Amino acid sequence: MTPKKKAAREPAAEAKPARKRTGKQSMTLAKSAKASVEDRVAAIAELPREVCGSDANLEAVLALLSDASQPLDVRLAALQALQAASFSVVAFEPCRGAYTATLRKVATDPDPELRQRVLGILMREKDGFAQKKLLDGLRDPKKALLPPEKALQLLSYDVHSDAYPVAREIVADPPNPTARREALRLLAADADSAPLFAKVLRDKDELAENRQIAAAALQSLRPEALQEHAREIVFDASEYPEIQATSLTALTQFGDAEAVLGDDALMKRVDTMSGGASIKVKQSAKRFLNKYGA
Amino acid sequence: MNVELQINNSTAPGARYVSWAPSPCRIRVTNPAGATGTTATIRLTSVSAASAGAVSFRRGTTGAFATSLSLTVPVNGASVPFFVAGRFGRPSINDGDVTIEARFGTALVGSVRVMVRIRKNANALTPGERDRFVAAFARLNNQGAGRFVDFRDMHTQVSSPQAHGAPGFLPWHRAYLLDLERELQAIDRSVALPYWRFDQASPNIFTRDFMGVSDALGTVQFSSGNPLQFWRTDGVAGINRRPFFPTNTAPPGLLTEAQTLALGSLFRQFETMEGNPHGSAHTSFGGSISSVPTAAKDPLFFLLHANVDRLWAKWQRQLGRFDPTVAASYDNSSTRVGHRLADTMWPWNGVTGGTRPPTAPGGTLAAGTNASAPGPSPRVADCLDFQGSILPLSRMGFDYDDVPFA
Numbered sequence: 001m002t003p004k005k006k007a008a009r010e011p012a013a014e015a016k017p018a019r020k021r022t023g024k025q026s027m028t029l030a031k032s033a034k035a036s037v038e039d040r041v042a043a044i045a046e047l048p049r050e051v052c053g054s055d056a057n058l059e060a061v062l063a064l065l066s067d068a069s070q071p072l073d074v075r076l077a078a079l080q081a082l083q084a085a086s087f088s089v090v091a092f093e094p095c096r097g098a099y100t101a102t103l104r105k106v107a108t109d110p111d112p113e114l115r116q117r118v119l120g121i122l123m124r125e126k127d128g129f130a131q132k133k134l135l136d137g138l139r140d141p142k143k144a145l146l147p148p149e150k151a152l153q154l155l156s157y158d159v160h161s162d163a164y165p166v167a168r169e170i171v172a173d174p175p176n177p178t179a180r181r182e183a184l185r186l187l188a189a190d191a192d193s194a195p196l197f198a199k200v201l202r203d204k205d206e207l208a209e210n211r212q213i214a215a216a217a218l219q220s221l222r223p224e225a226l227q228e229h230a231r232e233i234v235f236d237a238s239e240y241p242e243i244q245a246t247s248l249t250a251l252t253q254f255g256d257a258e259a260v261l262g263d264d265a266l267m268k269r270v271d272t273m274s275g276g277a278s279i280k281v282k283q284s285a286k287r288f289l290n291k292y293g294a
Numbered sequence: 295m296n297v298e299l300q301i302n303n304s305t306a307p308g309a310r311y312v313s314w315a316p317s318p319c320r321i322r323v324t325n326p327a328g329a330t331g332t333t334a335t336i337r338l339t340s341v342s343a344a345s346a347g348a349v350s351f352r353r354g355t356t357g358a359f360a361t362s363l364s365l366t367v368p369v370n371g372a373s374v375p376f377f378v379a380g381r382f383g384r385p386s387i388n389d390g391d392v393t394i395e396a397r398f399g400t401a402l403v404g405s406v407r408v409m410v411r412i413r414k415n416a417n418a419l420t421p422g423e424r425d426r427f428v429a430a431f432a433r434l435n436n437q438g439a440g441r442f443v444d445f446r447d448m449h450t451q452v453s454s455p456q457a458h459g460a461p462g463f464l465p466w467h468r469a470y471l472l473d474l475e476r477e478l479q480a481i482d483r484s485v486a487l488p489y490w491r492f493d494q495a496s497p498n499i500f501t502r503d504f505m506g507v508s509d510a511l512g513t514v515q516f517s518s519g520n521p522l523q524f525w526r527t528d529g530v531a532g533i534n535r536r537p538f539f540p541t542n543t544a545p546p547g548l549l550t551e552a553q554t555l556a557l558g559s560l561f562r563q564f565e566t567m568e569g570n571p572h573g574s575a576h577t578s579f580g581g582s583i584s585s586v587p588t589a590a591k592d593p594l595f596f597l598l599h600a601n602v603d604r605l606w607a608k609w610q611r612q613l614g615r616f617d618p619t620v621a622a623s624y625d626n627s628s629t630r631v632g633h634r635l636a637d638t639m640w641p642w643n644g645v646t647g648g649t650r651p652p653t654a655p656g657g658t659l660a661a662g663t664n665a666s667a668p669g670p671s672p673r674v675a676d677c678l679d680f681q682g683s684i685l686p687l688s689r690m691g692f693d694y695d696d697v698p699f700a
């Protein structure tokens with residue numbers, strides 16, 4: 001049977017445009033020092049499509065971003081508009097050079113929020129300038145543009161072995177617990193760190209989230225080792241429920257089905273856990289049993 | 295007597311998934327015992343719990359759907375076609391929660407369990423739907439070693455011109471999402487890609503059991519039972535995402551659904567949504583989702599884009615913009631390869647070099663278990679008629695909970 005074509009429905013009337021201001025009006029309001037910050041931010045939110053419309057527009061939005069005398073909210077809105085515009089990659093390409101140069105300039109701005117956002121954008125673009133600045137800051141805190149935990153997190157966008165030595169130092173002697181956590185996360189791609197992760201996973205004095213990072217890292221670096229550790233943790237009655245639940249999740253998601261199904265002791269143990277007191281463990285045990293058909 | 299019911303013209307369990315768009319089906323008598331003539335009248339009905347899915351029937355490619363259908367079926371084994379569609383507003387919650395029963399008189403002579411598999415608002419998923427989706431996604435990622443690597447590699451700075459800044463933005467991402475969804479369904483057939491309605495508060499998405507909760511640093515935290523805690527991309531563990539808005543509210547400054555749908559009645563007007571709300575939704579966060587080269591590292595990316603696609607689908611349905619031969623349905627003025635109706639799309643076409651990226655990860659686009667369109671190497675034009683409104687064979691096998699078939 002030949003399918004019958006339906007005629008496309010013609011609109012009764014042109015739909016009303018959603019925006020009340022023209023691009024030019026939005027740009028004028030965005031730049032107006034007399035307007036309220038709220039109105040300027042709203043106008044800037046309308047700009048992503050105008051940013052690359054002309055050199056003047058681009059220069060104006062970049063100027064808002066880099067001008068330290070502008071209200072912070074206006075500068076952040078300008079940054080967000082530029083980022084949104086950058087999603088139209090081809091249209092944005094002619095703007096990219098000036099954009100990157102401005103971001104590098106703002107990377108050393110006195111405002112920490114702006115620095116953080118700008119360095120994040122640069123690192124996601126694998127910018128060598130930003131990477132060097134962040135590594136320099138980790139090695140010498142006097143040069144740091146960001147707190148160490150944030151620098152480590154951003155360095156994870158472009159992991160180079162250059163970062164591993166300083167990350168290991170931070171794991172051994174952390175300036176704060178969050179920096180240690182982010183250093184562990186960064187090292188999760190480092191095969192040489194597998195023994196460190198095994199140690200962290202089995203150390204009951206470690207923070208639960210560090211042990212969970214260690215489980216994930218080990219599952220990736222040495223999956224067979226994680227499966228063994230996970231099994232032992234499941235049988236360890238003195239273990240924390242959170243870590244037992246993580247171990248059960250690892251076995252459920254990534255376990256060797258043949259080995260698990262042939263392990264009667266494990267199946268019995270998980271069956272017992274499915275009726276236990278901890279909700280987290282109980283839920284994870286039930287998912288395990290659903291998967292392995294018990 | 296016994297009959298065989300073929301859903302999506304197949305007896306395979308994987309084909310027993312329907313959406314709002316009608317699925318072609320067949321019925322045939324496999325055991326004529328008890329029949330008195332050369333034909334038998336078989337009545338089809340949809341049986342399910344009130345909270346579960348429901349389907350409707352019609353005899354041919356046109357006409358109204360009904361909650362039951364009587365068919366005259368030859369007893370010699372020849373098959374009779376009919377169509378099944380999910381009843382709008384009654385999507386399934388669980389796999390096979392609808393039974394299609396075939397009765398000869400009062401006798402049950404055949405039945406098959408089906409699922410009305412629909413893309414839903416992620417904020418309204420049941421815990422079961424959420425957990426199945428998350429488990430399948432984590433499995434696809436497989437700690438950075440799974441098939442998700444290809445999806446990560448498809449959406450990068452180098453490949454971006456294939457997918458952004460021109461009319462092909464919407465068709466390319468439709469194919470991309472469908473490719474991913476079909477891979478998820480290869481892991482768990484009951485999974486459909488949910489969407490993040492970024493113009494509404496969606497507190498149930500930003501929880502430790504679902505897409506995670508960001509700490510002050512922007513590191514996303516998961517519950518110990520959430521397999522996304524093992525998420526890994528580019529060799530790095532975890533997800534970085536820092537919302538610039540309280541996650542129990544909607545991000546500010548984004549066009550609402552109504553405003554987006556009112557951008558204009560021509561595609562060239564509607565496609566401006568690539569900036570706002572699409573780009574603005576991305577940049578309402580810091581972290582990987584806020585930059586093109588890293589956005590697809592975050593699983594939330596796919597929920598965000600499912601909403602972008604839903605908005606397009608809703609705009610198409612509102613204005614009947616499914617036919618690529620109708621000028622208002624698409625903007626075919628682009629000079630860029632990959633953005634014109636007749637162009638095949640990278641990477642599914644396997645073309646590399648020149649105006650295309652140097653590599654084409656992932657191979658061709660797999661057929662779904664319930665639909666084969668848009669084909670292994672889709673053209674832009676193949677991605678408009680997703681419900682098969684113009685040509686039934688164009689049906690891609692997915693639907694949104696708030697976008698009806700007709």
